Amino acid sequence: MVETKDKIGAVEAPGWKPYILGIFCNWCSYAGADGAGTARMQRPAVLRIIRVMCSGRVEPEFVFRGLKNGADGVLVSTCHPGDCHYVTGNYKTFRKAPLISKFLEQMGINPKRFRLTNVSASEGAELTEIIEDFVEELHEIGPSPFKNKKE
Amino acid sequence: MVNSDEEPRIGVYICDCGVNIAGVLDNDELREYAATLPNVVKSERYKFMCSEIGQKLIQEDIENGEINRVVVAACSPRMHENTFRKATREAGLNEFLFEQANIREHDSWVHMRQQDDAQSIAQDIVRMAVAKASKLEPLEVMKVEVKPSALVIGAGIAGINVAKDLGDQGFDVTLVEKTPTIGGHMAQLDKTFPTMDCSACIITPEMVEVGNHPNINILNYAEVTKVDGFVGNFKVEITKKPHYVDQEACTGCGGCSDVCPVITGNEFDEGMKERKAIYLPFPQAVPNKFTIDMDHCIKCELCKDECEPDAINFDDKPKKIEKEFGTIIVTTGYKAFDPSDYTPYGFGRFPNVITGLQMERELSSFGPTVGKPVRPSDGKAPHSIAFFQCVGSRSFQPGMNNYCSRVCCMYAMKQARQYKEKHPEAEIYILYMDIRAFGKGYEEFYEIAAREYGINFIRGRAAEVFENPENNNIIIRAEDTLLKRPIELEVDMVVLSVGLEAQEDATVISRLLNVSQTADGFFMEAHPKLRPIDTLSDGIFVAGVAQGPKDIPDTVAQAKGAASGAASLMAQGEVEIEPYFSVINNALCSSCLSCVDLCPYTAISYDKLANLVTINKALCKGCGTCTAACPCNAITQNHFKVSQIMAMIDTAIPTR
Numbered sequence: 001m002v003e004t005k006d007k008i009g010a011v012e013a014p015g016w017k018p019y020i021l022g023i024f025c026n027w028c029s030y031a032g033a034d035g036a037g038t039a040r041m042q043r044p045a046v047l048r049i050i051r052v053m054c055s056g057r058v059e060p061e062f063v064f065r066g067l068k069n070g071a072d073g074v075l076v077s078t079c080h081p082g083d084c085h086y087v088t089g090n091y092k093t094f095r096k097a098p099l100i101s102k103f104l105e106q107m108g109i110n111p112k113r114f115r116l117t118n119v120s121a122s123e124g125a126e127l128t129e130i131i132e133d134f135v136e137e138l139h140e141i142g143p144s145p146f147k148n149k150k151e
Numbered sequence: 152m153v154n155s156d157e158e159p160r161i162g163v164y165i166c167d168c169g170v171n172i173a174g175v176l177d178n179d180e181l182r183e184y185a186a187t188l189p190n191v192v193k194s195e196r197y198k199f200m201c202s203e204i205g206q207k208l209i210q211e212d213i214e215n216g217e218i219n220r221v222v223v224a225a226c227s228p229r230m231h232e233n234t235f236r237k238a239t240r241e242a243g244l245n246e247f248l249f250e251q252a253n254i255r256e257h258d259s260w261v262h263m264r265q266q267d268d269a270q271s272i273a274q275d276i277v278r279m280a281v282a283k284a285s286k287l288e289p290l291e292v293m294k295v296e297v298k299p300s301a302l303v304i305g306a307g308i309a310g311i312n313v314a315k316d317l318g319d320q321g322f323d324v325t326l327v328e329k330t331p332t333i334g335g336h337m338a339q340l341d342k343t344f345p346t347m348d349c350s351a352c353i354i355t356p357e358m359v360e361v362g363n364h365p366n367i368n369i370l371n372y373a374e375v376t377k378v379d380g381f382v383g384n385f386k387v388e389i390t391k392k393p394h395y396v397d398q399e400a401c402t403g404c405g406g407c408s409d410v411c412p413v414i415t416g417n418e419f420d421e422g423m424k425e426r427k428a429i430y431l432p433f434p435q436a437v438p439n440k441f442t443i444d445m446d447h448c449i450k451c452e453l454c455k456d457e458c459e460p461d462a463i464n465f466d467d468k469p470k471k472i473e474k475e476f477g478t479i480i481v482t483t484g485y486k487a488f489d490p491s492d493y494t495p496y497g498f499g500r501f502p503n504v505i506t507g508l509q510m511e512r513e514l515s516s517f518g519p520t521v522g523k524p525v526r527p528s529d530g531k532a533p534h535s536i537a538f539f540q541c542v543g544s545r546s547f548q549p550g551m552n553n554y555c556s557r558v559c560c561m562y563a564m565k566q567a568r569q570y571k572e573k574h575p576e577a578e579i580y581i582l583y584m585d586i587r588a589f590g591k592g593y594e595e596f597y598e599i600a601a602r603e604y605g606i607n608f609i610r611g612r613a614a615e616v617f618e619n620p621e622n623n624n625i626i627i628r629a630e631d632t633l634l635k636r637p638i639e640l641e642v643d644m645v646v647l648s649v650g651l652e653a654q655e656d657a658t659v660i661s662r663l664l665n666v667s668q669t670a671d672g673f674f675m676e677a678h679p680k681l682r683p684i685d686t687l688s689d690g691i692f693v694a695g696v697a698q699g700p701k702d703i704p705d706t707v708a709q710a711k712g713a714a715s716g717a718a719s720l721m722a723q724g725e726v727e728i729e730p731y732f733s734v735i736n737n738a739l740c741s742s743c744l745s746c747v748d749l750c751p752y753t754a755i756s757y758d759k760l761a762n763l764v765t766i767n768k769a770l771c772k773g774c775g776t777c778t779a780a781c782p783c784n785a786i787t788q789n790h791f792k793v794s795q796i797m798a799m800i801d802t803a804i805p806t807r
Contacts, residue, residue: 017268021803026229027687028667034227037256038679045268048275049257050799051228053731056749056776057791062800070804085665085688086774087751121687122669128261 006110006145018072018138020131022049023058027085029077029119029127036124043128044135047075055079056089060100063114067104072144073113073134077127080118090118110141159285162193162218163277164209166200166225168255173198175259175266176273181224184274188281193218201231209235210242219244220284224252224277230678245289247730247790252280275803282802286795293728293768297383297690298477299323299721304375304660307335308354308703309482309695309710311361316714318366322721325474326361327389328371330418332436334358335484339419339508341515341522343703344565345596351435351517358437370472371438378479378663381772382690383726385476393467395443396429400462403431403439407454407463415447421509423527424519429454434517478690478717481674482710483660485696488543488649492550495615496539496647502527503625504616504645507538507559510566524570526644528623533643535578536570537627538563539613544650545584554671556650557700560587563648564600571604579606580640582613582629590702609638616645651700664691673699684713689726692716731773731790735766739785746777746786 024030030051036043052058055078066074076097078090093116101111115134119127163185167173178196186194193212197205200223212218221244223235228251236246254273262269301317303310306328314326326333337343338358340350361367370389377388396407411427419432426432428448429441443454443463455463487508490498498504503526505513513524526533540563544556560583567579586608588597600606611630619626619641627640653672654660661668666686667675674693677685684692694713695706720726735746735755742762747755754770755777757763766777766786775788784793 019804021800030227031229031667031687034229034253034256037227037260040260040263042263043261045258045262045265045272047257048272048279048803049253050279050796050803052775052791052796053788054774054776056774057779057788057796059779059793062796065797065800066803069801082662083667086772086776089751089774089776092749092776092780121667122675 006108006141013143016143017044018046018135018143019070020046020048020073020075020134020138021066021071022047022075022077023055023062024049024051024077025055025079025085025090026051026053028079028083028121029055031121032077032119032123032127035122036127039124041124041128043131046135047131054084054086054089055093056086058093058096060096060103063100064103067109067113067144068146070144070146072138073115075115075117075130075134077117077119080120083120109145112137112141113144157219159190159220160192160218161190161220161222161281161284162195162209162212163188163191163222163224163281164200164205165194165196165277166205166223167196167198168225169198172225172255172259175263175269176254177270180270181273181277185224185277185281188278190220190285191281200225201234206235206238209238213239213242213244219248220287221249222252222277222280222284223249224254224273224280226255227251227253227257246292247290248284248287250280250284250287252276271805275805278802278805279799282798283795286792286798287790290730290789293730294725295381295383295728297721297724297726298475299724300325300474300476301717301721302327302375302385302387302474302476302479304479304481305335305483305695305697306333306361306369306371307482307484307695308337308357309484309697309706310335310480311354311357312707312710313480313482313694313714313717314361314367315357315364316711317718318361318364320718321366322718324367325389325476326367326369327373327375328369329374330432331372331394331442332432332438333361333369333371334437337703338433338435339421339515340511341518342565342569344561345590345592347565351515355435358435362437369438372442373472375660375663376471380475382688382720382728383477385479385690387474387476387479389472389474391470391472393469394440395445395448395463395465395467396441397462397464398438398440400460401440402460403441404459405431405441406457406459407441410453410457412451412453413447413449415444420512420519421506423509423512477721478692479664480713480717481660481664481666481686481691481693481697482695482713483654483657483697485651485700486654488552488652490542490647490649493542496542496613496645497616497618497625498647501616501618501623501625503533503618503623503643504647507562507566507646507648510646511562514566514569523573526623532574533577534574535580535642536567536644536646537580537582537613537625537640537642538567538646538648540581540583540648541612542647542649543652552650552652552671554700555587557587557589558702559648559650561590561593561596561702563646564597564606566646567606568600568604571606578642580609580642581606582609582611582627584610584612590704611638651696654697657697664688666691666693669699673697684709684716690720729773729790731775731788732768732771733766733773733775733778733786733788735764736785736787737763739783740764741783741785743782745780745782749776749780751776
């Protein structure tokens with residue numbers, strides 16, 4: 001895939017921390033995030049989580065609106081394949097994800113700002129690693145071009 | 152009740168959770184911040200919102216008419232959503248006008264050393280919750296019937312206790328067991344620590360009682376193959392494997408087994424004793440009926456000629472049984488760690504290296520050596536035995552488990568003491584990392600083992616073993632970490648204290664029931680402290696080692712807890728379900744039918760004549776996949792409407 005850089009650039013201010021909006025399914029990923037909390041796994045303070053019952057509920061517009069509002073990254077987290085509480089909801093999300101990335105690319109937004117991950121209810125440590133990794137990548141990409149451009 | 156067109160008046164309640172939240176966040180600042188948010192008319196802070204006083208704060212404000220929506224910024228909604236919903240409802244406000252902001256698990260606990268950033272995240276989380284609360288709508292709770300029948304999967308000591316407790320209370324219980332007999336691992340044991348009472352004497356009467364119980368239906372040699380439905384109404388398909396022996400006609404006389412020419416290893420005796428292809432796992436098996444093992448049967452049909460009641464049926468086929476259950480209890484137990492792949496300990500290569508379970512069978516009076524343990528190489532009673540602890544447990548080597556199996560220290564000491572009682576002159580060594588004697592009476596048991604029985608405890612994990620080719624003795628190399636020097640020992644026999652692992656088919660059960668597993672493969676409880684026997688799927692409980700390694704007393708305690716959890720659901724007769732189902736607005740629907748194919752529960756149907764798509768509330772489980780997919784926005788999901796989620800996304804980024 002050709003690297004798509006954001007069309008409208010923004011400069012990273014000193015001490016800048018990325019803003020990540022998470023949309024997590026209730027049964028696996030939200031529970032996994034709770035587990036990370038219960039185990040006091042420290043992670044960069046970047047993530048705010050919206051709870052949906054199933055990742056199948058995630059509309060592409062949620063991701064676009066989050067990025068348009070100025071989030072530096074949007075993280076959609078689902079159950080592992082085969083683990084979905086609603087049998088196949090996460091598969092529907094897996095199929096939506098490439099379209100979301102493609103759309104972002106066409107709109108001139110770095111598709112790396114959108115991530116899809118699988119975090120099970122017992123994977124607090126994995127979630128912490130995913131966040132650390134995403135933060136590192138967002139530092140490479142830089143702040144959202146929409147930051148402070150919200151009407 | 153609140154009118155949905157009434158202007159929202161939100162009360163925000165910030166919980167300190169002792170120091171859990173207030174130790175990281177500045178809750179006064181957060182309270183002041185919340186007061187500035189749109190539609191917020193009240194902003195309070197209290198030490199423990201979940202306490203009675205905390206709940207009263209909310210209820211008074213509702214009753215005074217000050218607020219008509221509630222936001223509590225505290226722990227995870229998975230922890231206390233029900234608590235606050237109940238409080239809201241009791242004060243006369245629809246419980247779905249409550250929203251919880253998770254500033255503990257998702258903020259104060261994971262950003263303990265980043266207080267400034269944690270504070271701004273808490274503001275974001277509260278602002279988003281307030282935005283959602285403004286858009287909330289009252290909903291009616293759905294109630295569904297709970298059938299007074301329970302399915303218990305696995306008939307070891309845990310399953311037997313669950314079945315007995317529920318059967319005694321008058322519920323219809325089906326006990327499914329995949330092997331031909333109930334009893335599980337406990338039936339294999341000779342004695343139990345620390346009281347040294349005879350395992351068979353405790354469990355066999357329970358097996359018989361369950362076998363004869365009027366409310367318990369045992370489906371042995373059967374497996375659960377399909378599970379549909381939800382709490383109160385699980386539709387389950389159970390496949391009974393063919394016994395090739397008519398279980399009604401078989402009298403259990405054993406004539407067939409006497410004439411059977413095929414000899415193979417008996418699983419019940421851990422392969423230490425033979426059994427025939429037509430067999431009873433052990434004499435006290437329940438039900439006491441024979442089964443043909445078709446993997447070994449040569450179809451000579453000698454048994455058919457011998458069988459007086461003419462029970463042998465070589466054309467037996469698997470049978471599928473379908474039944475509905477109100478609750479399901481998973482008590483599938485464990486698999487002992489298989490040390491074959493761990494080559495340094497020589498299991499499988501050297502005959503005189505055996506596992507703890509094999510030793511247990513040797514010690515058993517109805518085991519292969521009728522209670523007089525011998526060395527497999529020459530059939531002589533060993534003079535010296537070394538027990539290796541933590542085999543397969545507490546190790547980060549590949550193929551091993553990181554956790555402590557919790558029973559091995561105790562069973563090794565028990566076996567050592569039992570052998571010493573029979574052979575006081577014997578030399579016994581236990582090579583351990585540290586002795587974990589945690590239960591009631593366990594430490595005393597350890598003290599006596601060391602002091603009165605003269606068992607030698609060597610602190611250090613065994614490194615590797617060799618065989619003395621002359622006499623098949625085992626030469627052990629280890630390090631005594633107390634003496635800080637390497638040691639070499641020659642013993643007659645080595646017993647590997649193997650740990651406990653999740654059953655091989657735990658993943659299958661997990662998928663069938665939609666029950667999560669922890670990283671080590673055991674089933675995950677809903678909350679490690681407060682809901683240790685509930686799973687995240689309502690109406691499904693877990694007890695015994697299936698949930699994590701534990702000894703018999705803990706297993707029985709959990710089994711009784713699971714039985715009580717299931718009974719309270721069934722006794723109520725109905726259960727409340729969150730009304731998160733999807734609703735379709737036919738005026739907007741273009742009948743593209745995308746939703747019909749997406750629904751995993753076939754809850755959406757299309758009437759071609761009327762050109763009408765309908766969603767069946769009873770079948771819909773509220774995932775919202777159809778809502779996300781609908782190109783006309785004709786479908787909305789209750790409590791997760793586009794307007795509600797978008798309100799959160801639109802307020803997520805601070806404008807400052």
